[in-house]
Amino acid sequence: MAEAVDYKVVGTRPIRPDGVDKVTGRAQYGADLNLPNMLYGKVLRSPHAHAKIKSVDVSKALAMDGVYAAVSGADFPTAAHGDIGGEGGGDVADVAKNVMARDKVLYHGHAVAAVAATSQSIADAALAAIDVEYDVLTPVLDVDEAMADDAPLLDENCFTANLPEKPDKPSNIAAVMQLARGNVEEGFEAADVIVEGDYNIPMAHQGYIEPHACTATINEAGQATVWCCTQGHFEFRSMTAKLLGMEIADLKFIASEIGGGFGGKTVVYLEPLAVLLSKQSGRPVKMMMTREDVFRATGPTSGTHCKVKVGAKKDGTLTAATAWLAYEAGAFAGAPMGPGAMCVFAPYELENFHIEAFDVLVNKPKVAAYRAPGAPQAAHAIEVALDDLARQLDMDPIDLRLKNAVSEGTQASYGPKFPRIGFKECLEAAKAHPNYTKPLPEGAGRGVAAGFWFNVGMQSSAEVHINENGSVIVVEGNPDIGGSRASMCIMAAETLGVEYDSVRALVGDTESTGFSNVTGGSRTTFATGMAVIEACEDIIAQCKARAAATWGVDEDQVEWEDGQAVPAPGVNADVKPLSLADIAASAHKTGGPLLGRASLNAQGAGASFAVNICDLQVDAETGKVDVLGFTAVQDAGRAIHPDYVEGQMQGGASQGLGWALNEEYIFDKNGVMENAGFLDYRIPVASDLPMIDCEIVEVPNPSHPYGVRGVGETPIVAPLAAAANAVRDATGVRVNDLPLSPPRLLDAIDSAE
Amino acid sequence: MSKVQVETRINGEGVEFLCEPQQTLLEVLRETLSRTGTKEGCATGDCGACSVLLDGRLVCSCLVLGVEAEGKEVTTIEGIAGNDGLHPIQQKFLERAALQCGICTPGLIVATKALLDKHKNPDEETIRYWLAGNLCRCTGYDKIIRAVQDAAEELAYEA
Structure with a gap:
């Protein structure tokens, strides 16, 4: 290629x-720096998913031997509204309240206080000595429930943004977005076949193996140094300065090696607390999240409810499509509904479409960026619908996509005209790949799906x-x-x-x-x-x-x-x-x-496309899925170091398969996550996966001297639908919701029989 | 809290330390002895980032108490390379680009050492099941498995 x-x-x-x-x-990662005279900082987290904080009393903790600092919301300055910066970071005031709750806790695990002590065990004992009084409120735990008219409100000052007129009452819908072109009614009338689907996907976590960690030290002149694992130390510096009301020049951030992030380490959690604890104690403070903290209090990606409707002529030409995309933001606004809406139909030529997306508050952790934020959920919906469409048209699913694929000069559904892109090349490479025509074992199924991501410059x-x-x-x-x-x-x-x-x-x-x-x-x-x-x-x-x-x-x-x-x-x-x-x-x-x-502000990040082929079989007795083969085809523009391009493709495939087959946040009725550990939130292990075959397509990005397109995010967009379509192929049963875990799949197979 | 004195050997070196009775070997290695090559990913025995050898046996150091190291031989990632350079497992991980972020790498290399100490010529399935306790979120395991296969071949050749 x-x-x-x-x-x-x-x-x-x-x-x-x-x-x-x-x-x-x-190599030194976030938790690997130990400084002389250092204290250990720990966070007290809310046992309730939704409650008013009546009082926080840290005095008993502070009085303990070995405890040198204790802080709660009252110790932080009130942060003004404004864009926090970073990738999907949200509003400054929201991030401030997310790192340390003020008058309300909005999810189970929300930080309410923090201490610094000479040992981890003393710090734990100090947390237990903090008195917090709560007024417990009813939690809102699901995107549909949260959008209902009579839903309890997370934020009484939240009025839906982007409506033609400011609504007269507050809502859990923080913002809406619409994209449209042509006339969808006429488009559907012109269709020979119409498919519709309704798809639910629960929250899922980035699952980086390194928990968030930092060490901070501040001197008497107010000059601080923070060592931490971060995807962007400059942005962590500016966020910390905003949250603590500090001068940027007084903050030095040193990025340690980073043990994975996938978007989840683009926003601060511990760093402002560590600086404040260091200030109060006059000593360096190291803070490390537990795995449980990571699950309960750091960025999962949105749970979603998506509805898609697509019409096509007998020859496969798409005539119209609509999408309704509701994204859980967690406790504060900022779900990736925008990118989801912009991605959902991006790979396809469509004269008539209507897309509506929602950013919805629920009493769950505030979502953070996760690899192509918002795209995998939206792509799952459309790519499953297209698979159903191809079946109804008795058409090869790659041919259906080729028939409608965007190429250079196409007006993208999200606005601009595409420059040179490699979607058709990816589809053709997938179709020509020996894995696409290789015979399947008895009872196995094969699914294909496509993925798109913009990539950015900055x-x-x-x-x-x-x-x-x-x-x-x-x-x-x-x-x-x-x-x-x-x-x-x-x-x-x-x-x-x-x-x-x-x-x-x-x-x-x-x-x-x-x-x-x-x-x-x-x-x-x-x-x-x-x-x-x-x-x-x-x-x-x-x-x-x-x-x-x-x-x-x-x-x-x-x-x-x-x-x-x-x-x-x-x-x-x-x-x-x-x-x-x-x-x-x-x-x-x-x-x-x-x-x-x-120094530059890079323009012309080349959009990138991928096509995945997934082979799997389903155990009819248990509903367990075995992935037999996975082929990732992706346009890298130019692979600078092909090993690490393949690594991105293989890693994205693995994460996408985990999301498709097993991973999900499970909450009880009180909003307590019931699987906050790697035993129960099961990410793929070595014995779950086959080798992942990669084909790097190289359609150079005209805006980069060597033709580079970003490759890190696109790989996670297509696997959800590729796996779902393979399950459909293997079982004859269409399951619209994810994950396709054994209980869900077994239920579906049993009820189909 | 009163501390316990423990005498152990780490990577061939006699080491004495004091630890609280509830402290894990992982915490002692990292926070008391500054052997930070061993990583914490979960502290519940689910991710394998803290894998070490205890008298040659592969364990999660987060599930071993510091006091249990008394009289034992602990091998950590810092003890895998010899004076003459990288261990072939480490070399093959580099050549195969079997790491992206690298946080799981120390644990995977220690686990691979345990595997290849026991099985000279493991097939792919054996490798995948041996390493199933070591989570990697970046690579999808493909290049890791290939690195282990290459290392097994190299070690068999050396032997």
Whole structure:
């Protein structure tokens, strides 16, 4: 699939520069920093899903031996409304109340107080000594229940946003959104076949293996240093400054290595508490969530209720579609209904559609970004409906999608015209893949589905330092969550024309490099990569200038080829080419050290598409699903390091299969999550999965020097429907809700018989 | 709370420490002894990030009390590489790009060591079941399984 381009380093698979530290235990993650005189901070969490806080009394805790700080909502400044920044972060005032409840608790596990003590056991005892009085309220636990007219309200000041007129009464519906084109009634009248579906998916968690953790220390001048696992330390710095009313320059954030995030580490939970506890105690404070805390109080993604209706002609041409998409926001507004609405029909040419989406408050944890936020749930609905449509039309499901696939120039359902994209190429690659026509074992089924994600650009900074021997240091500001240092080194080596092994990449802290937005939105290799390339181009320009000065020629008479300055063709200079090492060695004589830099707000993140083929069988006795094979096809634009592109595809497939088959938040009637641990919230383990076959399609993104499209999020969009469609194929029974867990599947099979 | 004195060996080195009776070996390793290569993912024995060998047997160090290390030999991720460089398991994890975020990697490498100490030539199913106690959220396990297969081959070749 790759177009022939003569790259020397791009597209190779070297060992990542941070690898040895990560296989030997040297690499330091969020919980790995211990400072002298350090205290342990812990959080007291609400035992109720919905209650008024009448009082919080930390005095007994503070009086205990070994306890040096105790704080509750009253100790935090009131944060003004405003955009918190980051990926799906929401409103400043909401995040402030999420990290520490003020007058109300809105979910089971909501933080109500925090302490710092000399040991973890003393901190636990101190939490037990805090008195909190609650006025318990009825929780609202389900998106449909929350949207009902007479539902109890989470927030009496919440008036549905984006309506033509401000409503006259508050509601749990924080916001609505509509997208429409053409005339859906006429479109459905023109259809030969119409399918409809109603799909429910419960909340699911990102499930990163590293719980949130940080260590903070603040001095008497109010200057704080925070070490933490984060997808974006610059944004954590700004959020912490907003929540504590601090000057940004007084906060230094150091990103540790990060043990997974998938969107869930784009927003603060512990960091403002640790700074405040450090301030009160005058000592460093380390805070670590338990796994239970992670499940109860950090970002799951929305539970959803989606309805989709699609009409088509006999030849498969889509004539109209509607979508009704209700997303649970959790305790505060900010569900990813916007991206869901914009994604649902994005892969398809549609003249007539109507999309309506809802951001709905419920007494569950505030959702955070999770890999292509909002898209997997919406894609599940449409991709299952299309599978049903293909069956009714007796049409190959890939052919149905090819018939309607968007391509360059199509007006996307969410607005702009697509530039060059690779959806048709992905569909064709899937159709041609041997796994698509491989015979299935008796009783097994095969499902296909497509996925789409926008990808984003946003702001990045990078510096490139040339050492005195010509080796290269790349400094950038994006935590390396899955091999991005290797990608940066590859792009720097390719651009400069040097060996990969002569380049090192490091992630600077907030004081040592320029601002960069989060590692999220599949933007790092694209946008930060572009900054690294531009910083290398800055180095090349400087090298050419120094060579020109050395040779006594004009700068435009020097070219950069294979890592060295050479005279331009036709330039009559009797000189020896100057390598980067040569120029570096004489830099002290030609103007000093070589330092290149770039900062940008990257435009043109290339949209990315994927097609998945899932083979599985269902045990008719138990309802258990065994995944037999999974094929992920995706347009990467250009795979800088194909191993890590495949890794994203395989990891996304695994997460998507977990979501499709097993993972769900289970709440009791009081809003208490009943499965807040990895034993009961069961993510895929090694014995659950087969090898995951990858085919990287490369339709270069015209907006990136090497053609990169983001690859991190798209892989999770299609697997939900691919698995659901395979279950339909295997059993003959259509189950619209997820997860397709043994009890649900067994019920469906039994009732179909 | 009064502390207990414990004498143990960690990666071949005699170590003495004081711990509270309820503290886990994981907490002692990380918070008392600063051996932070062993990771905490759940503290309930469900994720395997804290895998260590206790007298050669694979255990979750979050399910072992610190006091239970008395008189035992503990092998952690810090003890897998030798003086002559990386263990072949570690090398193959790098070559196969079998890690993304890397938080599960120490536990997986220790678990793989236990597997390959016992089974010289494990088939894919054996590898998948041996490693089923070590959660990885990033990779989908594909490249991990291949790294383990490569390491098994390399170790068989060396032996």
